[in-house]
Amino acid sequence: xxxxxxxxxxxxxxxxxxxxxxxxxxxxxxxxxxxxxxxxxxxxxxxxxxxxxxxxxxxxxxxxxxxxxxxxxxxxxxxxxxxxxxxxxxxxxxxxxxxxxxxxxxxxxxxxxxxxxxxxxxxxxxxxxxxxxxxxxxxxxxx
Numbered sequence: 641x642x643x644x645x646x647x648x649x650x651x652x653x654x655x656x657x658x659x660x661x662x663x664x665x666x667x668x669x670x671x672x673x674x675x676x677x678x679x680x681x682x683x684x685x686x687x688x689x690x691x692x693x694x695x696x697x698x699x700x701x702x703x704x705x706x707x708x709x710x711x712x713x714x715x716x717x718x719x720x721x722x723x724x725x726x727x728x729x730x731x732x733x734x735x736x737x738x739x740x741x742x743x744x745x746x747x748x749x750x751x752x753x754x755x756x757x758x759x760x761x762x763x764x765x766x767x768x769x770x771x772x773x774x775x776x777x778x779x780x781x782x783x
Contacts, residue, residue: 684711684714684715684718687707687711687715688715688718688719688722691703691704691707691715691719692719692722696758704716704719726753726756726757729753730750730753730754730757733746733749733750733753734750737750741769742773743773744770744773744774744777747766747767747769747770747773748766748767748770748777750763750766751763751764751766751767751770754766
């Protein structure tokens with residue numbers, strides 16, 4: 641008789657425990673960020689933007705490989721295409737500087753592009769040159 645009561649209590653305890661775990665799971669799933677759901681739901685443009693932002697992190701290659709398995713390496717191709725487009729734009733702007741080395745807007749554009757690429761030394765050099773042409777220029781970091 642005592643065994644039956646203990647088994648019933650264990651069943652009740654187990655049911656309550658499973659119910660609590662389910663409730664906690666539902667609550668925690670509601671706190672996951674919006675970007676994660678976009679990432680998980682195969683939002684390709686968001687995935688590409690995310691990968692470009694984490695390019696310098698050591699986990700980048702693993703996450704890129706994971707997404708290559710999902711998108712069949714079109715993500716990597718798109719990232720490379722966008723990088724090449726930026727490089728082409730930088731090259732075109734640098735060619736324009738050979739024609740007019742005091743083109744304020746070109747200098748400032750080169751500053752912004754190089755800053756976005758992480759080339760801070762080169763970016764600051766372009767900013768200095770742009771400020772020589774127009775001392776009123778303020779950089780995008782508000783310095």
